[in-house]
Amino acid sequence: MLDLKSVYECNRNLGCKTWHPQVSIINLENPNLEQEAVKFEFYAILLIEECPDGCCCCGRKYYDYSNATMVFLTPGEIFRMSEDNTLPDKGYLLAFHPDLLSQTSLKSHIKNYIFFQYRKEEALHLSQRETSKITCCLENIEDELHHPIDAHSSTILSRHIELFLDYCTRYYERQFITRENKNKAILEATEKILDDCMASGRLQSGKLPIPHHIAEKLHLSAAYFNDLLKFETGKTWEEYIQFKQLEKAKQLLLKDDNSPIAVAKQLGYPNVQYFSFIFKKVTGCTPNDYRHSQN
Secondary structure, three states, X not given: OEEEOOHHHHHHHOOOOOOEOOEEEXXXXXXXXXXXXXXXXXXXXXXXXXXXXXXXXXXXXOOOOOOEEEEEEOOOEEEOOOOOOOOOOOEEEEEEOHHHHOOOOHHHHHHHOHHHHOOHHXXXXXOHHHHHHHHHHHHHHHXXXXXXXXXXXXXXXXXXXXXXXXXXHHHHHHHHHHOHHHHHHHHHHHHHHHHHHHHHOHHHHOOOOOHHHHHHHOOOOHHHHHHHHHHHHOOOHHHHHHHHHHHHXXXXXXXXXXXXXXXXXXXXXXXXXHHHHHHHHHHOOOHHHHHHHHO
């Protein structure tokens, strides 16, 4: 594995001149690395311009755009394109060290760009128009890199990077739209997992399923799963599972042999008082009142 500890090391190994010690844009054409994987000790964003047809190493499917692909890596992350390639044969790498952001506004909210926590298989796939905009952003960064370093360099570079990331956020949201049918299948699978948990009585221990475990069963990262859920339902995981619990509670309360105490226990509520409080807060009536009104 090639462990790149600095932007300068990255430039040296990939044959690129260092214009700024903390930021670089590297042309990835024919990187010729002998190592099987690369570890970046800084933020690394790959723009992959050529991904062979049928290549699924970055998760592209028939319903995705295929003009270019983007992968986002946090410091310390290890990357391997595929069994045959360490890095893509054609594309660009935007590398920037966290220290660049130390005196900038981007430092406080770079964590809000959740796609840095996505898996490689959850990459962003771009249309031709989107690729042109991303390339334009890279050109602006490149232009600033060729300006002599001064007191404004870090601020201007970080703002260019922030704009670049904002466009990526827009395009990821667009990708959730173009993957609508796939997302609905994921939500159906999520509902089935929760239904099985509630029907089997596994919630009686009081331990509710967490996004990480659900995402693992669906072969997704927790970050991607949470973003997909929020985009499709408008709810966080906590809000979504509470909604599903209450929907199930309504069904169970209509059965004669189910008291509010029994329903609260089966669905993992700590006690019947808390169950009644949440139920009334959401529905406007107590569990007993709901049973009587429906009957």
